[in-house]
Amino acid sequence: MKAKHIQKALVSLFLISFFCLTGCQTGNAPANTAVNRNLPPERVDIRGSIFASRYNEGQVVLEVEGTPGQLNTRYDRAYVLVLPTAQLIGPEGRAISVSELRQGQNVSILLRGGGQGNRVGVGVARKLWVQDAF
Secondary structure, X not given: OXXXXXXXXXXXXXXXXXXXXXXXXXXXXXOOOOOOOOOOOOOEOEEEEEEEEEEEXXXXXXXXXXXXXXXXXXXXXXXXXXXXXXXEEOOOOOEOOHHHOOOOOEXXXXXXXXXXXXXXXXXXXXXXXXXOOO
């Protein structure tokens, strides 16, 4: 009876360690290359321009229209809630505030949330980059 419990514990420990070790990720940059952390990653949820913005009690809802021909984006259009806790990075690589977001700016956004297929995304911004041009 005791051997069965030990065997089950070992199998459970093996499975837990297997999932923990395979779930680890390293950076996507090859070795010996410099990565600028102020630039957006190659693949983001939405990359486009701010079509409309609505401000209410410290929160901003952005409607972002995707740029045609963008291959490394998840959505063509997104409705994004930008909380004061979101990381906002300006074109110079410095942190910016929510009040600096304007209609017509080019942005790349990583979302926390879902969407409807690959057409419309709805979510909360985790990280947002304001860019000069794509």
